[in-house]
Amino acid sequence: MNKSVAHDFDAVTEETFTSMHETFAELRSKCPVAHSNDLGGFWAVLKYEDVVNVLKDPATYVTSVQNVVPKVSTTGRRPPLHLDPPEHTPYRRVLDPFFTDEKMEDLRDRVQTTIVNLLDPFIQKGGGDICEEFSHKLPGYVFAEFFNLSKEMSMTIRGVTQQYVKALHVMDKDNIQKYSQELYEIARRIIEDRKLNAYDPSIDVVTAYLQKTYKGKPLPDELILGTIRQLIVVGMIAPVIFMGSISVHLAENPDVQSMLRKEPSLIPAAVEEYLRLYTPYRGFARTAARDVEIGGRTIRKDEPIAVVFSSANRDEAVFPNSGQFMINRPNIKDHIAFGSGPHRCPGAPLARMMFQIALKELLVRTKHIELAGDITMTRWPEWGAQSVPLKVDPA
Numbered sequence: 129m130n131k132s133v134a135h136d137f138d139a140v141t142e143e144t145f146t147s148m149h150e151t152f153a154e155l156r157s158k159c160p161v162a163h164s165n166d167l168g169g170f171w172a173v174l175k176y177e178d179v180v181n182v183l184k185d186p187a188t189y190v191t192s193v194q195n196v197v198p199k200v201s202t203t204g205r206r207p208p209l210h211l212d213p214p215e216h217t218p219y220r221r222v223l224d225p226f227f228t229d230e231k232m233e234d235l236r237d238r239v240q241t242t243i244v245n246l247l248d249p250f251i252q253k254g255g256g257d258i259c260e261e262f263s264h265k266l267p268g269y270v271f272a273e274f275f276n277l278s279k280e281m282s283m284t285i286r287g288v289t290q291q292y293v294k295a296l297h298v299m300d301k302d303n304i305q306k307y308s309q310e311l312y313e314i315a316r317r318i319i320e321d322r323k324l325n326a327y328d329p330s331i332d333v334v335t336a337y338l339q340k341t342y343k344g345k346p347l348p349d350e351l352i353l354g355t356i357r358q359l360i361v362v363g364m365i366a367p368v369i370f371m372g373s374i375s376v377h378l379a380e381n382p383d384v385q386s387m388l389r390k391e392p393s394l395i396p397a398a399v400e401e402y403l404r405l406y407t408p409y410r411g412f413a414r415t416a417a418r419d420v421e422i423g424g425r426t427i428r429k430d431e432p433i434a435v436v437f438s439s440a441n442r443d444e445a446v447f448p449n450s451g452q453f454m455i456n457r458p459n460i461k462d463h464i465a466f467g468s469g470p471h472r473c474p475g476a477p478l479a480r481m482m483f484q485i486a487l488k489e490l491l492v493r494t495k496h497i498e499l500a501g502d503i504t505m506t507r508w509p510e511w512g513a514q515s516v517p518l519k520v521d522p523a
Contacts, residue, residue, distance in 0.1 A: 136162035137172070139197075143505045145376055145513060148410075149451065152439040161423035167198035167299075167508060170413070170432040171425070176443035176464075178422050179435045182414055183469035186212050189414035189433065191471060196509045197413045197434040200296055200304050206358035207351050209412075213470050218342040219355055220474065226274075226333050227477045235273055235478070240485050242269045247486075251493050255500060255520040259513065263371035263486075264290070267364045270482055275360065276332050277318070285314055289364040297507040315356040333359070363475050366408040369512030371486060372503075373406035376513050377453065378491075379499045384453065389491050397456050399483045404441045404463035405453060410511045411436040412467065437464050438511050496521040 136159050137151055152174055155162045160175040173179050182189045190212050192205075205211070207219035225231075246269065250261050268286030272279045288310050295303035318334055327335040337352050378385050388398055414433045419426065427433060441463050442450040466473035473479070490497075501517030 133163045133165075133169075135165040137164050139164045139166035139170075139172075139508055143507075145373075145503055145505065148438070148511055149442060152436065153442065153451075156439060156443060161425040161427075163425070168432070170197045170434050171427050172411075172434045172436050172439075173422060174436050174439040174443075175423065176440040176446040179411070179437065179440040180464065180468050182422075182433065182435050183464070183467060183471070186470055188417055188420060189435075190417050191412070191414055193415035193430070194413045194432050197432060198296070198299060198508065199413075199432065200308075205351060206354035208355070209358060209362070209471060210354065216470065218340060218347065219337075219351070220470070222336050222340050223333065223359075223474050226336075227474050229477070232477050232481050236481060236485075238273045239270055239482055240489070242266070242273070243482075243486050243489050247489055247493060251490075251520055251522050254522070255497075255518040257515055257517050258375050259368055259372040259515050263368045266371070266482070266486065267367045270478070271360070271363065274478065275318075275334070276327065281314075281318075285311070285360050286364055288314070289361050292361070293365060293510075311361055312353065312357050315353055315360060318356060318360070319353065363479070365510060367479065367482060369506050369510055369514050370402070370406060370408040370483065372513035372516045373408070374402050374483075374487060375490075375497070375516045375518060376499070376503060377402070377406070379497050379516075379518060381453070382496065382498075385491065385497060387455075388487070392488055392492070394455055395488050395491075396480075396484050397460070399480060399487060400460045400463065401453055401455060401457060402483075403465035404447065404457075404460065405451075406512060407438040407441050407463075407465045408510055408512045409465075410434065410438045410509055411440075412471070412509070434509075437467065440464055493523050494520045495523050 137155060156174050160178065162172045162174060164170060164172065173182055192210055192212050195209050208216040211219065243266065246262050246265055250256055250258065268283045269279060271277065272282035288307050292304065292307035292311065295307060322334045322338055329336040329339050334356055337347060337355055340347050388395055411434050414435060416427050416429055416431055416433060418429050444450050446462065447457065466476040498519050499517065500519040503513045504515035506512055506514045
């Protein structure tokens, strides 16, 4: 990284629920392509148009060098996110059929049962930390259904992932490596189980990867391992903090609670607006394959770039009154909470279903939700509330 570049913002300062968005709003108006010397040094692209242009140009802005800020992947390549087109394509093609509307309908009843079983004890005792007691468990239980794992195995993955993220937030490199290797070992165990037992590749994604051929050859073992290592982790993090952030907004806006309780048909639209407003990933990273200029700033070849989804989704040029919660925004389909381009999140349909069910069940089972303590925020690369104490009145 060019150390002579200006330091435009702090990326490691302690944050409140509003401070990051206030910082990004100021930067968008004055310095929409900003540089930070924190986290090893990186550029942050903040305007919607610039972010989308970067995401849709994988030849110029590659993901194979560094896929998040800070850079932490040192234990192996994990397709499809760690590969650029066309190398990533066979790995992505295996994954996409597992997120069709038909597949989601097959999962819906099991996901709803899981959510109700997790929410009911929390609500009946009058609340608690919704992140710790509900949303930390939610992705583990849902992933057990999606990956055909036991709940015990899935919650083990969730626990190791939680320790991995904690190490990442404080850049504890020894523990980042330790927990990453533990996740690889879990992925090996899952793969060995699929090799020993007969699973239907149409309903088991791991088996589908093992049976996939590309140009007449099986996919390389080490890249299948990296793929499974990525898949068992990538969806474990965002749901925790996203549900935390939704809960903060509901607690601070009882009128929104009332509106959604009275008109549950608005819940899908509310989830889309929450995804825009409280995008749980600040953004993934790209690396410049050559010298480029964005927004009047020169970014040199090999310098890392954070494409900041959470800033782009509040760009006033695209989303007027961007800091306000607004049901049925005319252009809400343009939000990029799940990214854009060839690496757009394939799991978006499952995430949407999970969030819609969780929001509906939380509201129909309560009469009132309010904050009952201090909120704790996460750090790069995620954004959101990772601890939210609530008081709830059961319906």
